[in-house]
Amino acid sequence: MSCVITGMGAVAAVGGGPEQIFTALCAGTSGLTKLRAFDLNRYRAHHAYEIDDRTGPGRDEPLRATRWLVDAVEQACADGGLTPAARVPVLLGTTLREQRSVELWWRGEGEVSAADLHFGPALRRRFGFTRTYTFANACAATLYALGLATDLLDLGMADAVVVAGTDAITESAFGTLDRVQNRTPEALRPFDRARAGMLMGEGASAVVVRRDGDGDRPALARIRGVSMNCDAYHPTAPDPAGIAAAMHAAHTRAGLGPDEIDLVMLHGSGTELNDAAEATALHAVFGDAAARPLMTAIKSMTGHTLGGSGLLSLIVAVLSLHRGVVPPIAGLTDPADEAAGLRLVSGTAATAPLRTAQVDAFGFGGINAVAVVERS
Amino acid sequence: MTGPGRPAAVTGIGLAVSGLGTPDDLLQPDGAEEAFDPATGLTGRAMRHKDRASRFALRAAADALRDAGLLTGATFAGPASRTCVVVSTNFGNLDSVCTFADTIAEDSVLGLSPLGLPHTSSNSVAGWLAIEYGLRGPNLTVCNGGTGGLDALFWARAMIAADRADVALVVGVEPDTAPVARLVGHRPRLDGAAAVVLESVPHRRSRGAPPRAVITACTHGAALPDAVRAVRGTDRQPVGLWLTPAGPRPGDAASSWCATTRDLTARLGECSGALGVLQCVAGVSYLDASGPGAVLATSADGPDHTAVAALLLTAPGQAS
Numbered sequence: 001m002s003c004v005i006t007g008m009g010a011v012a013a014v015g016g017g018p019e020q021i022f023t024a025l026c027a028g029t030s031g032l033t034k035l036r037a038f039d040l041n042r043y044r045a046h047h048a049y050e051i052d053d054r055t056g057p058g059r060d061e062p063l064r065a066t067r068w069l070v071d072a073v074e075q076a077c078a079d080g081g082l083t084p085a086a087r088v089p090v091l092l093g094t095t096l097r098e099q100r101s102v103e104l105w106w107r108g109e110g111e112v113s114a115a116d117l118h119f120g121p122a123l124r125r126r127f128g129f130t131r132t133y134t135f136a137n138a139c140a141a142t143l144y145a146l147g148l149a150t151d152l153l154d155l156g157m158a159d160a161v162v163v164a165g166t167d168a169i170t171e172s173a174f175g176t177l178d179r180v181q182n183r184t185p186e187a188l189r190p191f192d193r194a195r196a197g198m199l200m201g202e203g204a205s206a207v208v209v210r211r212d213g214d215g216d217r218p219a220l221a222r223i224r225g226v227s228m229n230c231d232a233y234h235p236t237a238p239d240p241a242g243i244a245a246a247m248h249a250a251h252t253r254a255g256l257g258p259d260e261i262d263l264v265m266l267h268g269s270g271t272e273l274n275d276a277a278e279a280t281a282l283h284a285v286f287g288d289a290a291a292r293p294l295m296t297a298i299k300s301m302t303g304h305t306l307g308g309s310g311l312l313s314l315i316v317a318v319l320s321l322h323r324g325v326v327p328p329i330a331g332l333t334d335p336a337d338e339a340a341g342l343r344l345v346s347g348t349a350a351t352a353p354l355r356t357a358q359v360d361a362f363g364f365g366g367i368n369a370v371a372v373v374e375r376s
Numbered sequence: 377m378t379g380p381g382r383p384a385a386v387t388g389i390g391l392a393v394s395g396l397g398t399p400d401d402l403l404q405p406d407g408a409e410e411a412f413d414p415a416t417g418l419t420g421r422a423m424r425h426k427d428r429a430s431r432f433a434l435r436a437a438a439d440a441l442r443d444a445g446l447l448t449g450a451t452f453a454g455p456a457s458r459t460c461v462v463v464s465t466n467f468g469n470l471d472s473v474c475t476f477a478d479t480i481a482e483d484s485v486l487g488l489s490p491l492g493l494p495h496t497s498s499n500s501v502a503g504w505l506a507i508e509y510g511l512r513g514p515n516l517t518v519c520n521g522g523t524g525g526l527d528a529l530f531w532a533r534a535m536i537a538a539d540r541a542d543v544a545l546v547v548g549v550e551p552d553t554a555p556v557a558r559l560v561g562h563r564p565r566l567d568g569a570a571a572v573v574l575e576s577v578p579h580r581r582s583r584g585a586p587p588r589a590v591i592t593a594c595t596h597g598a599a600l601p602d603a604v605r606a607v608r609g610t611d612r613q614p615v616g617l618w619l620t621p622a623g624p625r626p627g628d629a630a631s632s633w634c635a636t637t638r639d640l641t642a643r644l645g646e647c648s649g650a651l652g653v654l655q656c657v658a659g660v661s662y663l664d665a666s667g668p669g670a671v672l673a674t675s676a677d678g679p680d681h682t683a684v685a686a687l688l689l690t691a692p693g694q695a696s
Contacts, residue, residue, distance in 0.1 A: 042484040086598055095497050097519055099473045106474040106555060107481065113679075114559050114648070117466055118519050121678045130598035130683050133527055136498030136519040144516065148531065151538035172476035173496040179488040228540070230461070230515035232506040235494035242512065245457075364494060365503025367515045 003150045004219035004376060007080020007208035008315045009072040009164075012302045013049040013201055017075060021302075021312075022319040025327035026349040030301040031201065032187055038171060045178045047186050048169055049201030049303025062101035062110040065094070066122045068204035069166035072308075073123065080208030081217040082160055084127035089158050091149050092119050092134045093141025093165035094307035095363065100170045119166070129162070138363025139269075139304065140228070141165055142205060142311035143371050147226030149209045159214060164206035165308030174200055181271075188304065189331035190268030190297040191275050191339045198269045201303020205311040219376040221318040224356070225253025231366030237273055243281035243368050247358070250370035251285070256356060259289040261372070263320060263357040265313035268297025268329070269304050272336075278360065279338035294352060296345045300330040310361030314371055317357035321375035326350045384533045384544075384574045385587040385696045386689075388444025389657045392417065392435035393568030393644070394552070400665075402640060402658040414567065422508060427495045428551035429468035430504040432569035437505055437547055440571035445585050446543070452509035455579075460513035460541035463502040464528035464548045464649040466521060469495045471553035501549060513541045518649070521677035522621070523596060524548070525652020526685035530594040532574050542579035546572045548653025550646075564645030570653040572660070577696055587692035589660045592670070594687040600674060603686035607672065608633075613688065616669025617662050619655040621647075621676065635669060651675050652685065659689040 008018045013031025015021035031049040037060040040046050051068065054061055069092070077084055098117050104110030115121045120132035137144045142165035149161035177198060178184070185196035212219065227249035231242030251258060267278055283290050298316055299305070305312055320326050332346040359371045391399050397408040418431040426434070441447045446454040472495035479487045494500045499517040506515050514535055518528045525548040532544035550556070552567035580587060593607040608615070615634045621641045640654055641647050647654055652675050659671035671689040 042480050044485060094519075095499075097498055099470075099498070102470060102473055102555070102559075103477040106558075107477055112559075114466065115521060115678050118521050120521060120683060124678070124682050131596050132520070132683070133531075133596075134519050134521075136517045137515075138497045138499045144514070147514075148516075148534070151534055151540070155534065155537055157534070170473065170477075170496070171480050172473045175480045175485040176476060176488050176490070176493045176496050179485045180490045180493050228514045229457070230503075230506045230512050232456070232510045232512045235500065235503050235507065245512075363499070364497040365499045365515060366506065367499070367503070 002212040003153050003209050003223045004212045005207045005221045005318060006210050006215055006217045006219055007076040007082060009075025009079060009206040010312055010315050011068040011071050012203035012305060012312060013051055014301055018315050018319060022316055025298055025301050025316060026325055028328055028330050030330050031303060043175060043178050044184045048199055051202045060104060062104050062112055063098065063116060065098055065166045065168040066119055069119055069164055070122060070126050072204040072206035073162060073164050076162065076206035076208050081215060082208045084129055086128055086130045088129060088160055088162060089131040089152060090123055090129045090162040091145035093145040094134060094136055094167055095138050095141060096167050096170050096173055096306060097136055100168045103171050138365055138367055139306050139309055140361040140363040140367045140369040141307035143226060143361040143369035144228050146371055147228050147369060150223055150226055153211050160208060160210045162206060162208055165311050166204035167306035167308055168202050169200045187331050188270035188299050190266060190270045190300055190329055191336055191344055192332045193334045193336045195270050198271050199303050201305040203302060203305040203308055203312060205308040205315055207311060221321060222374045222376045224256060224372040224374050225250050226369060226371045227253055228369045233366050236364050238277040238362055239366060240277045240280035242366060243277055243362060244284045246368035246370045247281055247285040250372050254372035256372060258286040259292060261293045261356050261358045262354040263317060263326060264293045264295040265317045265357060265359040266295055266297040267360040267362045268299050270299060275336060276338050279342060282342060291341050291343055294326050294343055294345055294350055296326050297329045298327060310359060310369060314359045314373060317359055317373060321354045321357055324351055324353055382537045383577060383590045383592060383696055384536050385577055385580050386572055386589040386660050387575050387580055387585045387587060388440040388573035389660045390436040390439025390443060390571040391657055392432050399657045399661040402654065403662060425491045426504055427469060427472055428553060429465055429549050430501045432551060433501045433505060433547045433549045434508055436569035436571035437545055440573050444573040454543050456510045457512040458541050459511045459543040459545065460535050461502050461505050461511050462516045462518065462528045462532045462544055462546045464518045464524035464653060465501055465550060466519055466524060466649040467550050467556040468501050469498055470555040474555045505545065522648060523675050523677045523683055523685035524649035526594060526673060526675050526687045527596060529591060529652060529656060529687060533591055536576045542576050544574040546574060546653055548650035550648045550650045560646045566644045566647040566650055570650060570657045572653055572656050587696040589663045589689050590692055590696040592688045592690045596685045598682060600684045603684050607686045607688040614669045615672045616667050617671045619658060619673045621651060663691050
């Protein structure tokens with residue numbers, strides 16, 4: 001059986017919808033700014049890719065992640081011609097849930113209830129969805145959710161599924177990462193020799209997935225296969241072997257060889273460890289074909305949008321497949337050694353006829369998910 | 377959506393709950409002969425640098441894997457790349473999140489320990505479980521409110537049905553920490569974890585492991601009567617034990633087909649995302665003791681119970 005994407009929605013620092021985000025990324029526009037609400041005196045890193053929607057400057061507020069999620073889901077349902085209904089499963093991927101709201105509540109700066117922690121109650125109130133599942137699967141969360149959505153459709157347990165993800169930056173995660181990174185990045189620069197580490201971004205993403213032939217909207221892309229696994233190696237560091245296994249499994253599920261992949265949306269989180277592990281895995285899986293596909297990393301302009309990042313990459317990939325245009329990796333001027341032999345897009349957007357794309361998403365806990373999509 | 381139509385068998389259960397001993401204690405009115413004590417039970421080399429939720433989860437998982445015959449010593453003896461991990465927790469890492477926010481406010485990020493990094497993400501428990509036993513299959517963390525435990529069992533079963541795994545280690549865990557106490561309004565609350573090993577029938581048979589129970593159906597919906605009807609199926613299985621939390625109460629109509637109802641939260645307090653897995657462990661314990669009929673487990677989410685989950689557990693039969 002075959003699953004297709006019929007609707008898309010997204011919110012990020014660089015735009016409030018898929019088209020706006022895609023246009024910004026192709027123009028090399030970055031959402032990077034100084035931290036908008038955290039106290040700079042308490043951090044070494046002072047930059048992030050935040051969404052500028054707080055009601056006042058310099059003061060944070062709860063439930064922003066929920067707000068973006070509702071926005072992205074609304075966009076995707078409208079785009080996909082899906083009328084929200086109780087029977088439609090909604091699979092949500094997130095790294096941090098509403099933990100930023102918990103921090104504000106704990107510090108006496110906002111209110112939160114246990115029901116706010118996951119996103120089901122908000123989606124029930126807004127859309128009437130009752131079959132909602134929140135998966136806290138770190139930065140592979142939305143591609144995990146996408147894979148599980150295709151399983152539900154394949155098993156005949158649903159006719160349409162909404163897959164979505166969201167994350168707002170928390171002090172605990174931003175701060176601990178800041179503490180751990182050896183250098184203090186002023187921008188997220190995947191595969192560049194001058195990279196200094198990861199910086200977080202904010203945003204939400206959503207798609208409507210259906211069985212091919214169902215619904216009255218044309219398919220935007222076909223989902224050829226989604227793999228998911230776990231390194232079982234280290235709580236935060238990636239393992240090239242686990243990543244390679246996930247890539248290989250995705251190709252097998254897709255029924256495609258590595259020489260049939262036209263575009264790779266890299267996880268590209270801007271850390272030396274990730275870049276090395278991802279490049280090693282790509283060489284191991286693609287072999288001689290590693291130099292063939294175009295490769296890009298949108299986190300260089302959106303920041304690492306955590307749980308929703310995999311699906312945001314996928315949404316950009318779908319638009320790239322249709323337009324034949326691939327956004328560049330912003331800030332990539334001097335490729336690191338491990339970039340050798342990979343066709344990384346730098347400088348300006350690349351143009352090429354494209355049919356298939358691989359999307360990578362890796363997260364804490366050593367969890368990996370890789371999706372392969374095809375233009376329809 | 378009650379399930380893929382392919383049964384999955386429970387082959388092991390485990391429990392690590394403050395104040396309880398064996399799984400049988402879940403259905404006893406009070407007391408336990410050898411109760412688990414976190415002060416001594418959550419120590420040891422494997423527990424270093426892990427949060428309270430992860431330590432409880434590791435203890436319960438070890439018991440369940442041993443019960444399923446999947447440990448040789450402390451080493452996993454099953455199919456590592458075909459074993460998935462599914463964890464349900466809502467409060468698991470809130471102590472880390474709040475403590476780190478306090479530290480930043482008081483000492484800046486320089487006061488933080490780098491060792492805390494894994495616990496900033498809500499999926500750290502599942503990651504530690506995978507690392508401990510080398511489990512390289514899908515690794516899923518369900519944070520879905522009060523229905524999360526039963527939802528975790530639903531997804532474990534779905535991943536087996538979709539051929540992503542042959543074995544699933546399912547853990548429900550909620551630690552009793554300061555933020556949890558404040559968040560649930562200082563009501564009694566669980567401090568512990570429950571674990572279930574779920575297996576595809578062909579895999580269970582291939583290694584000759586005895587089936588303890590079968591998850592016949594599970595569902596997630598808006599209304600309790602519909603969910604119960606859905607999991608009982610067209611043959612209207614007689615229910616010997618209905619495990620139901622406070623809130624959605626079995627109506628009078630239940631008395632005709634349900635012998636006994638039991639609310640685990642009456643003894644354990646707020647169980648949140650661990651409840652469904654605790655119910656499953658209690659249900660297997662009931663069936664182990666040759667309790668009559670099937671076991672129905674239900675749970676609800678949100679202050680107005682606008683989402684419910686239901687699961688039907690039956691004694692092993694020819695198809696399991």
